[in-house]
Amino acid sequence: MSTDTARDWMGGWTAENPVKIATFSAPLASAEWSRGTREYLRYRDLKLGAASGGLMAAQHLKVVGAEAVQSDWHRHDSDFQFFYVLRGEITIEPEHGDEVTLTAHGVGYQPRGWLHRERISADYEAVEITSPAVVSTVTGINGDVAHGDNNVAHYRNEAESDWLVGAGPRSFLGYRDLDVDEPTKGRVHLHVLKLAEEPPAGGTGWHYHTMSQIFLPLEGSLEIGVEGDDQWISVGALDAFGVSSGPDARHNVRTFSADYLLLEMCVPAIYETIVAPAPAGYED
Secondary structure (H helix, E strand, O other), rough: OOOOOOOOOOOOOOOOOOOOOOOOOOOOOHHOEOOOOOOOEEEEOOOOHHHHOOOOOOEEEOOOOEEEEEEEEEEEEEEEEEEEEEOOOEEEEEEEOOOOOEEOEEEEEEEEOOOOEEEEEOOEEEEEEOOOOOOOEEOOOOOOOOOOOOOOOOOEOOOOHHEEEEOOOOEEEEEEEEOOOOOOOOOOEEEEEEEEEOOOOOOOOOOOOOOOOEEEEEEOOOEEEEEOOOOOEEOOOOOOOEEEOOOOEEEEEEEOOOOOOEEEEEEEOOOOOEEEOOOOOOOO
């Protein structure tokens, strides 16, 4: 994997000088839905923009209304756009390549300036991650937006062969890599996790990472303790939760529900995991 500096990332950050993301929480129960770029969508801010100083954003979006909708041809002026389909379906017609339909658990990665249009079902919901947080959209087939270094999109529905047990720091988890390491030049790693076997007593144990991580349970729940909170926190389906990097962000995922399914983002893609003692205020 190349770690060369991409010449045109708007945020000015690299895998070697990554975004520092503060610890944050965005529970579904306190969600506020707002209007945004598309009038037929409503958007829920997952608080990544504030936690990253505007260098990234994550949002949960859904269709309003009872009918499928069609967008115009458009491009996004962003470093990248990633989306994970929660329910319903989206059919993407790109400028180059074949039309593709993604259903629940399907994913898409689109680089800067990628021309496309889309049809989405009335029950469509998705999680979208972008860099930077504020993204402009240029409508029309001749819109003028610079292209990124790696101007290739990819779209993929889930397949059983995508899942590998132990392909990450925890041997009891199955991992599904969502293939964004290379196009982001090591800035971002995205994968989905699920239980492959009974987790050990005490969960992951106390540790910290040299990367920032963002959790979004898609199904089930987890219970986590994070340095500075002095209490165990339950994170349920579609509750977003971020943990910062470094030795002052020790944490332990103590329990996992049997139906645990988690979308996780790591910034940067290559990192170390360091075992650490429990911080004051916690008892294992």
